[in-house]
Amino acid sequence: MVTAALVAANVAVFLFxxxxxxxxxxxxxxxxxxxxxxxxxxxxxxxxxxTSTFLHVGWLHLLANMLYLAVFGMPVERRLGGxxxxxxxxxxxxxxxxVHLLVQPTSSAPAVGASGAVSGVIAAxxxxxxxxxxxxxxxxxxxxxxxxxxxxLLLLVWLAAxxxxxxxxxxxxxxxxxxxxxxxxxxxxACASLLKGGRRIRS
Numbered sequence: 001m002v003t004a005a006l007v008a009a010n011v012a013v014f015l016f017x018x019x020x021x022x023x024x025x026x027x028x029x030x031x032x033x034x035x036x037x038x039x040x041x042x043x044x045x046x047x048x049x050x051t052s053t054f055l056h057v058g059w060l061h062l063l064a065n066m067l068y069l070a071v072f073g074m075p076v077e078r079r080l081g082g083x084x085x086x087x088x089x090x091x092x093x094x095x096x097x098x099v100h101l102l103v104q105p106t107s108s109a110p111a112v113g114a115s116g117a118v119s120g121v122i123a124a125x126x127x128x129x130x131x132x133x134x135x136x137x138x139x140x141x142x143x144x145x146x147x148x149x150x151x152x153l154l155l156l157v158w159l160a161a162x163x164x165x166x167x168x169x170x171x172x173x174x175x176x177x178x179x180x181x182x183x184x185x186x187x188x189x190a191c192a193s194l195l196k197g198g199r200r201i202r203s
Contacts, residue, residue, distance in 0.1 A: 002082035003073035033110030053093040055112035072125040092120020092184035099183030116180035120188025127192035
């Protein structure tokens with residue numbers, strides 16, 4: 001039940017954010033979100049590479065990430081086990097944030113969100129279920145006419161959007177860590193490939 005636990009943890013942290021006042025939540029976000037410009041000030045700031053992945057800026061931000069995590073995380077967990085999913089989630093989140101840090105090292109805007117980690121889970125699904133269709137992913141959500149559409153096409157469109165947004169963010173001081181999405185996605189591809197191969201050898 002690692003997928004459920006990760007969703008619950010993200011929701012719990014967000015509810016804690018909601019319970020704060022405006023100034024207090026801003027301070028909380030800056031302390032536990034990833035602020036590239038602050039990383040060199042104290043060794044303790046490096047923990048924000050992880051803590052920032054459990055923070056969200058609003059209900060829509062949270063719900064979008066949790067929906068993707070639930071839909072793609074459950075089949076990945078069934079295939080690789082809870083430890084495999086947790087590894088992909090955490091490593092993708094950390095590497096994704098590290099990529100954001102490298103691309104925008106002087107940004108003073110706190111970057112928050114589970115998008116890098118969730119991107120890795122989506123990529124893992126692509127590796128593990130390359131022939132899946134929209135109908136097999138969530139048959140009740142799609143009309144018969146599109147249920148045979150390969151999931152890979154949906155994910156490639158998503159990846160292209162992330163790449164476009166990442167390039168655009170180079171000219172602005174954005175708090176949306178688009179490059180963390182891309183870094184997490186590539187990390188998920190690599191982790192899932194390794195874990196999939198390891199399970200095949202053991203079997």
